[in-house]
Amino acid sequence: MKTKLVTAIVAAAIAAGPALADLKIPLISFRTGPYAANGIPNADGYTDYFTLINERDGGIGGIKINMPECETGYNTEKGVECYEATKEDAILYQPVSTGLNYQLIPKASVDQIPIHSIGHGRTSAANGAVFEWIFNYPTNYWAGASVAVKYLLEENGGDLKGKKITLVHHNSAFGKEPIPTLEILSEKHGFSFNSLAVDHPGQEQKSQWLQIRREKPDYVLLWGWGVMNPVAINEAANVRFPLENMIGVWWSGSESDVLPGGESSDGYKALAMHAPGSDFGVYDDLKKYVYDTGLAAGNGDQMGTVLYNRGLYSAMLAVEAVKKAQEIHGVAQVTGAMVRDGMEALVVTEEKMASLGFANFAPEIEITCSNHGGQGLAAVRQWNAQTKSWTMLTDFIAPDAEVVDPLITADSEAYAAEAGLELRCN
Amino acid sequence: MFYREAGDFKTSYQDDAQTFPIKFDRYRYYVVLLVAFAVVPFLINDYWLNAVFLPFLIYSIAAIGLNILTGYCGQVSLGTGGFMAVGAYACYKLMTVFPDTSIILHIILAGGIAAGVGMLFGLPSLRIKGFYLAVATLAAQFFLVWLFNRVPWFYNYSASGQINAPERTVFGVPVTAAETQPWAAYLICLVFVFVSALIARNLTRGTAGRKWMAIRDMDIAAEIIGVNPLRAKLSAFAVSSFFVGIAGALFFAVYLGAVDAGESYGIDKSFLVLFMVIIGGLGSIFGSFAGAAFLVLLPVLLKNVVVGVLGWPTDLAAHFEYMIVGALIVIFLIAEPHGLAQLWRVAKEKLRLWPFPH
Numbered sequence: 001m002k003t004k005l006v007t008a009i010v011a012a013a014i015a016a017g018p019a020l021a022d023l024k025i026p027l028i029s030f031r032t033g034p035y036a037a038n039g040i041p042n043a044d045g046y047t048d049y050f051t052l053i054n055e056r057d058g059g060i061g062g063i064k065i066n067m068p069e070c071e072t073g074y075n076t077e078k079g080v081e082c083y084e085a086t087k088e089d090a091i092l093y094q095p096v097s098t099g100l101n102y103q104l105i106p107k108a109s110v111d112q113i114p115i116h117s118i119g120h121g122r123t124s125a126a127n128g129a130v131f132e133w134i135f136n137y138p139t140n141y142w143a144g145a146s147v148a149v150k151y152l153l154e155e156n157g158g159d160l161k162g163k164k165i166t167l168v169h170h171n172s173a174f175g176k177e178p179i180p181t182l183e184i185l186s187e188k189h190g191f192s193f194n195s196l197a198v199d200h201p202g203q204e205q206k207s208q209w210l211q212i213r214r215e216k217p218d219y220v221l222l223w224g225w226g227v228m229n230p231v232a233i234n235e236a237a238n239v240r241f242p243l244e245n246m247i248g249v250w251w252s253g254s255e256s257d258v259l260p261g262g263e264s265s266d267g268y269k270a271l272a273m274h275a276p277g278s279d280f281g282v283y284d285d286l287k288k289y290v291y292d293t294g295l296a297a298g299n300g301d302q303m304g305t306v307l308y309n310r311g312l313y314s315a316m317l318a319v320e321a322v323k324k325a326q327e328i329h330g331v332a333q334v335t336g337a338m339v340r341d342g343m344e345a346l347v348v349t350e351e352k353m354a355s356l357g358f359a360n361f362a363p364e365i366e367i368t369c370s371n372h373g374g375q376g377l378a379a380v381r382q383w384n385a386q387t388k389s390w391t392m393l394t395d396f397i398a399p400d401a402e403v404v405d406p407l408i409t410a411d412s413e414a415y416a417a418e419a420g421l422e423l424r425c426n
Numbered sequence: 427m428f429y430r431e432a433g434d435f436k437t438s439y440q441d442d443a444q445t446f447p448i449k450f451d452r453y454r455y456y457v458v459l460l461v462a463f464a465v466v467p468f469l470i471n472d473y474w475l476n477a478v479f480l481p482f483l484i485y486s487i488a489a490i491g492l493n494i495l496t497g498y499c500g501q502v503s504l505g506t507g508g509f510m511a512v513g514a515y516a517c518y519k520l521m522t523v524f525p526d527t528s529i530i531l532h533i534i535l536a537g538g539i540a541a542g543v544g545m546l547f548g549l550p551s552l553r554i555k556g557f558y559l560a561v562a563t564l565a566a567q568f569f570l571v572w573l574f575n576r577v578p579w580f581y582n583y584s585a586s587g588q589i590n591a592p593e594r595t596v597f598g599v600p601v602t603a604a605e606t607q608p609w610a611a612y613l614i615c616l617v618f619v620f621v622s623a624l625i626a627r628n629l630t631r632g633t634a635g636r637k638w639m640a641i642r643d644m645d646i647a648a649e650i651i652g653v654n655p656l657r658a659k660l661s662a663f664a665v666s667s668f669f670v671g672i673a674g675a676l677f678f679a680v681y682l683g684a685v686d687a688g689e690s691y692g693i694d695k696s697f698l699v700l701f702m703v704i705i706g707g708l709g710s711i712f713g714s715f716a717g718a719a720f721l722v723l724l725p726v727l728l729k730n731v732v733v734g735v736l737g738w739p740t741d742l743a744a745h746f747e748y749m750i751v752g753a754l755i756v757i758f759l760i761a762e763p764h765g766l767a768q769l770w771r772v773a774k775e776k777l778r779l780w781p782f783p784h
Binding site for chain 2: 029031032036040069070071073075076077080081084085087098099102103106107109110122171172173176177179180197199200411418419
């Protein structure tokens with residue numbers, strides 16, 4: 001009798017225990033190399049949020065998230081190798097590298113895995129009619145450039161005529177992205193624009209900043225990444241360029257960029273994709289389920305930094321997309337194509353964000369089949385070196401759609417023509 | 427015991443002068459070719475292709491090129507990355523301007539253009555040697571990368587500055603862009619490696635190779651006995667840059683698909699290929715393959731062991747990789763300065779006598 005019972009229980013356990021399914025969202029990170037200072041907080045935030053979801057909610061729809069990590073050192077070749085190594089059964093990628101993004105755009109379509117290049121990557125991927133598998137919500141580089149110019153217009157009473165704006169950028173696809181938009185905006189608003197390229201890794205900037213000291217532009221926009229950011233801020237202070245006239249993109253405005261300069265970084269401004277700081281409900285949950293249980297990623301010293309928040313935000317958007325995908329398709333074990341459908345139907349309202357612990361964190365997002373780029377909003381924040389914190393200077397500003405939208409359409413349609421793609425979403 | 431040379435008499439000059447006179451070597455070579463052409467394409471998948479085979483094949487061609495220049499002709503060159511970039515951008519321009527021509531022709535022409543550029547930057551070698559020539563080729567490296575970044579014509583005025591390989595087919599099978607099957611990409615690179623190695627082997631054991639080696643050993647004495655140093659040095663640069671340009675074109679078109687000159691063809695590439703040649707063995711075609719295999723496979727193996735098997739964090743594994751590869755390079759240069767090819771030669775000599783000691 002006992003053996004029969006035991007056999008029955010064992011048989012039931014074997015029958016009831018399926019192959020451990022999981023949702024595979026690989027993390028392509030760079031914790032080494034000249035860009036590590038910015039790669040580490042982003043990767044930590046991304047990992048910690050998924051750990052939180054696994055610990056607190058038991059995964060998404062009851063299935064745990066599996067997040068294999070692969071180190072690239074921000075090198076595109078290694079990034080491609082990491083992608084190829086992890087792409088089997090993967091449902092979503094967030095490359096955090098514009099160079100890698102360009103490589104993955106054709107591959108993602110063949111492998112049927114959506115790529116979410118949050119606030120980076122190929123800007124014209126915002127046009128979902130051409131780029132079926134690529135998303136860059138909530139904002140993109142051309143929108144960011146436009147928002148920066150709008151902010152400067154406001155600062156100057158609506159008139160930038162005769163002013164000089166210089167773009168100091170990383171000499172790569174990432175840094176060159178805003179140049180076409182800024183050139184059009186310079187014609188529209190009457191300011192003169194020029195750009196100075198800084199070669200990878202960005203530690204040598206003396207000649208660029210000497211040129212700035214000579215030319216004395218009114219404003220400098222910084223499109224840097226990794227070690228280039230603190231060096232640029234340092235050099236700006238060295239040539240006595242007033243830092244409140246310098247605005248960095250959202251990738252050039254994290255604590256790791258301004259802390260090395262100490263007092264001389266005071267007043268530096270940066271664009272914001274989301275709010276800075278750790279005054280959000282999600283941090284209480286993180287403390288309870290992740291930090292105090294010893295499951296925090298990395299060293300556990302990046303909480304509350306801007307890029308850590310960006311990691312949390314990216315992960316939150318990924319989880320919401322997967323939830324939407326599960327809702328649309330009615331299955332918990334979703335595939336990449338289903339997640340793409342989820343992303344195209346994604347609506348993130350302020351209430352939803354507040355319920356997740358992200359109250360007043362970021363603007364609302366609505367994604368459709370043809371709009372993969374969100375609403376393009378960005379705000380401007382400023383660093384206070386005394387309190388060592390960022391203060392939001394403005395609300396979230398919308399970009400100049402008159403300038404940005406035609407550029408996106410033109411660039412994406414040129415890509416479609418070159419690659420022989422048909423427009424979708426009709 | 428392995429090398430049964432008893433009774434192996436050659437009856438024609440052709441047989442006597444062949445690359446693999448010993449039967450065991452020859453058959454081993456045929457077996458390797460058989461496995462490479464007929465077995466691997468059926469077993470290869472995306473990961474093995476992108477992590478192991480394609481980098482190995484492509485860097486082998488580049489290492490053969492640099493070995494001809496530095497190993498056989500003795501001209502130190504740090505411009506390999508720049509010449510690979512020339513090959514890639516030439517291939518891109520040809521592909522976009524002549525979309526109907528076969529990509530194989532484009533790659534060969536790209537190699538030709540790289541050969542021309544190589545000859546141009548090789549002109550300083552007629553006046554300076556050794557370390558100073560290395561600096562002159564370093565100038566070539568930086569100038570070429572700067573050129574491809576700065577002149578928009580090279581990247582067809584694209585906003586991102588990157589070049590993308592459009593889809594091209596060989597016999598109807600796509601070999602570039604995303605639709606490529608792993609076996610197709612593998613086979614096209616393998617064919618190029620085979621032909622390049624064949625040409626290089628036969629050049630280096632002919633008159634051209636002997637002239638290069640004479641220049642390497644003592645260029646003044648070579649000039650006295652009638653080797654034209656201008657022709658020899660420039661031909662070394664030309665042939666070397668031809669192979670390096672082909673490697674660069676394949677790197678762009680087949681392996682990566684989209685390339686940014688500063689990132690993919692920087693000074694690290696030049697050093698990487700130089701290390702491959704030094705570790706593999708200067709002046710040896712087999713050494714080029716051995717060095718390429720060593721420097722491509724070792725990081726992949728380390729990563730798979732450290733992260734996959736031991737489960738350590740990824741940044742620790744990456745740091746470890748640098749340390750171990752660096753340490754191995756140092757150990758190699760101390761223990762066997764003539765590289766892996768020398769180890770192979772010594773092993774072969776011992777195997778010819780095995781089990782007898784001498």
